[in-house]
Amino acid sequence: MASLMEIVIVGLNHRTAPVEVRERVSYTAEQASRAASELRSRGILEETLVLSTCNRSEVYGVPPETSHESAAGLSSFLSEFHKVQPDILSVSLYHHYDRQAVRHLFRVSAGLDSMMLGEAEILGQVREAYKFAYEQGATGPVLNRMFQAALEVGKRVRSETELGTRPMSVASAGVKLAERIFGKLAQRTALVLGAGTISEQVMLQLRDRGIGQLLMMNRSMERAKKLATEFHGMVVPWGEWGDALRSPDVIVSSVTAAEPILERAILERAMSARGNRALFIMDLGLPRNIEPAAAEIYNVYLYNLDDLGGIVQQSRAMRENEVPRAESIVDEHVGKFLSWQASVELVGLVDELRARLQHERTAFIRERMETMKHLSAQDRQHMETLMGELLEKLLLEPAERLRGEKELRRKIQNVEALRDLFLSNREKQ
């Protein structure tokens, strides 16, 4: 039976569930594919897609029947699958149908539903989840279209609004500034002074942005070596500034020290040794690690913790201002998707209607012709053809208008009602 396309999503995220619950309901790749195939084999869903990140764990699907009851079945499946008691799970789970479900996905991929507003990572995670489900054959026409649209929404929001362009942490602010100066970081070298957690955060950002080479310098070699292996970097012995300052384009410093560890004079010498190649310094130490006067040296860009913090503050406000624009992109695409869905369903409806009428015609003719014995076989054939032509003529115009007129499709809000009117078999029940 051709079904009406209901879309359902059941899941939980960082807002509805604490980490203890989230970690129990998360999926490995193997679990995701097993859950998807079980959902389909048990007839709970026809199309499925599992989206599991550290902040959310969601199942998208198209159930075989339109009943708006699929969420309940899905929830109990989830508690069984993850072996979590239903009452624990039920307080955390949310579910959406149709328009709300589509909107939810589009907001997720736009980064509007993220813990950090506008973060870019989620778009990649949505892409991966879609690719995975698609390759497993778990998705179908509806989810394919929906996720392709979601990826487009994510891309548009990031290119047309400032939601994703602005740095969200001191570390990413610094790395983004480095890109203002050097462009792509692939050919660049960064020197990290200190091996604390802040250094680690910055290294993570630098690696994400494709830094060419990472150099590590720390008073304790051991810790430096550990971080260096983790990030495929190189350890440089502490204090040998003459050599160490020659190659890097970016210096990140977060060392606990009472006095500045890099004085202006050292940096001045280093700059002339490197032929004044631009040098970007992030001083994340408190008290400051770099003598502030170093900012006056030609082609040195020196930012301290307050400068970077100010940028983060500024961009937080900016990002929040961008939310309405992002939401309107989401709404636009929700509208587009629903109109596509309606058109597919309406065209399907017309095809069903045609089949149904053809069937009725054949039955009708067979019944009535019995009483008209005087007609020749040729005449009967002729009448049958004529009736067929009449049916085609009646259906042709509406079918063409449905294909051609977007506005008309938008006006027909409830395809189900139409189906009910023309196709239900009430008298036979």
Add this chain to the structure above:
Amino acid sequence: MLLALGLVAHYFALLERSRGLHTVPYHDLYGSMSLFGWLLALTYLALEFYHQQRSVGAFAVPFILGFFLIAHLAPADRLSPTVAHGVVFALHVTLSILAYAAFALSFVLSVIYLAEERLLRSRKLSNVVWRLPSLELLERMSRSSVLVGVISIAIGTVLGFIWVDRLTGQYWFYDPKYVITLVVLFLYLLYFQLARSTTWRGARASKLCVFNFIVVVMSFTVVNLYLSHSHRYF
């Protein structure tokens, strides 16, 4: 993309005009500005293509459009055939104007560079900084633009001498334009060298590039209008 279409349309307009003249449109301000604008846009597109970077467009294209507007305001003479034509001459004019267009582009890029550099060094970041292309890209594009300019002005000038030689049998008669062109050539070679080497790279080189273009503008205006006889409009 739109710019590319505009370029094609403009090309036909130029072609039409040169048919009427039997040579490259150079003898009136309208013609040479028009050609200038066209070559400017062409150079920009070539750079954009070469560097695979489009983020500069939003800032550079308004300048290009500005030149077109000025060109339109400039008086257009009635088309009248002139004494000067021939392939060598046409190339001389086109290459020289191409050089000026490339220099103008490097000027625009350097101005953006200096503004962004100032913002970044002062640590007062307004919103525009996040929209600007990176300093490294601006510098690279400016350098390749200057390279285009230097090569084409060198060839253009040599062709100019050849043409004068054919016309008058002597390749040197004194024209202040020669002097200023050599000065311009020298200044840009200097920039090209300094932008790559120590101490001057960065903002200082960009300042030189801005200064150089001021000299070019002088050559375009003061020298052409008051001092030179054979180079009225280019």
